[in-house]
Amino acid sequence: MSAFSKIESAYEKFGADEPFYAVLTEEKYKRKQLDQDLFFSTGKELLARQMQLIHDRELHVPRGNALDFGCGVGRLTNAMAAYFDEVIGVDISSTMIGNANKLKRRPNCSFQVNKRPDLSVFDENQFDFIYSDITIQHIPSPESESYIRDFFRILAPGGLAIFLVPDGPVLRPNSLPARFDKFYREQVRPFHKRIRGKYEVQVHRISQPRVETIIEESGGNLLSVESHPKWAERSKRYKPLYYWASKPAG
Ligand SMILES: C[S@@+](CC[C@H](N)C(=O)[O-])C[C@H]1O[C@@H](n2cnc3c(N)ncnc32)[C@H](O)[C@@H]1O
Numbered sequence: 001m002s003a004f005s006k007i008e009s010a011y012e013k014f015g016a017d018e019p020f021y022a023v024l025t026e027e028k029y030k031r032k033q034l035d036q037d038l039f040f041s042t043g044k045e046l047l048a049r050q051m052q053l054i055h056d057r058e059l060h061v062p063r064g065n066a067l068d069f070g071c072g073v074g075r076l077t078n079a080m081a082a083y084f085d086e087v088i089g090v091d092i093s094s095t096m097i098g099n100a101n102k103l104k105r106r107p108n109c110s111f112q113v114n115k116r117p118d119l120s121v122f123d124e125n126q127f128d129f130i131y132s133d134i135t136i137q138h139i140p141s142p143e144s145e146s147y148i149r150d151f152f153r154i155l156a157p158g159g160l161a162i163f164l165v166p167d168g169p170v171l172r173p174n175s176l177p178a179r180f181d182k183f184y185r186e187q188v189r190p191f192h193k194r195i196r197g198k199y200e201v202q203v204h205r206i207s208q209p210r211v212e213t214i215i216e217e218s219g220g221n222l223l224s225v226e227s228h229p230k231w232a233e234r235s236k237r238y239k240p241l242y243y244w245a246s247k248p249a250g
Pocket of ligand 1: 011069074092096134139
């Protein structure tokens, strides 16, 4: 089974077993003690912060269609629906999407399964805003890179994409260190998690220069790169960065 298919089947299982805990891995989000309002409030807070930053930076993002890539149970999709006319949440896992449909809190959001390693299900220039949080890190390369490239195809001119990718070392493609890193992240780490009875998620990294190249090659305009406010302090090994990039308005 490919690393990409393993992630798909892992999230099919998580979506059926512990969908909230699979999104935010804290004991309080396990089904038996879950406070759903608390869980969804984390999405509202996160989105409010990002929308405030958009406002403070005087970025005029049209409020039409938005996409939440890797939406899980819709924590952020529902929050986005307070700011945009129509929001689509897309996810590889049909069990996650089943939960998202059951838990939907706003009429202007909808959910869709996409098992393809790209976003060809969406039209060119379809979205004014694309958001993706704690998702790309679970997708191996080259698929992760192909989704980022597609963001800039489906983003409308004048639109904005904000997405989170953990930073990693600059490794020459196919070099020994690059192959070792891939093997470690796709095989060793998930195996280690499994034998300790933990969820078997892969966590991948893409170096900042590589993400910047992908954005540029895809016609995006990089506006800023920012550390995650919480994780920047907490961990030396996990350094997620938010990329803010627009599609020039023609
Ligand atoms: C940690 S959860 C985050 C969910 C959501 N972004 C949030 O913050 O509430 C990661 C999600 O990414 C989804 N995912 C993983 N690979 C994906 C892919 N190739 N395409 C779309 N979704 C994917 C998983 O099914 C899972 O729902």
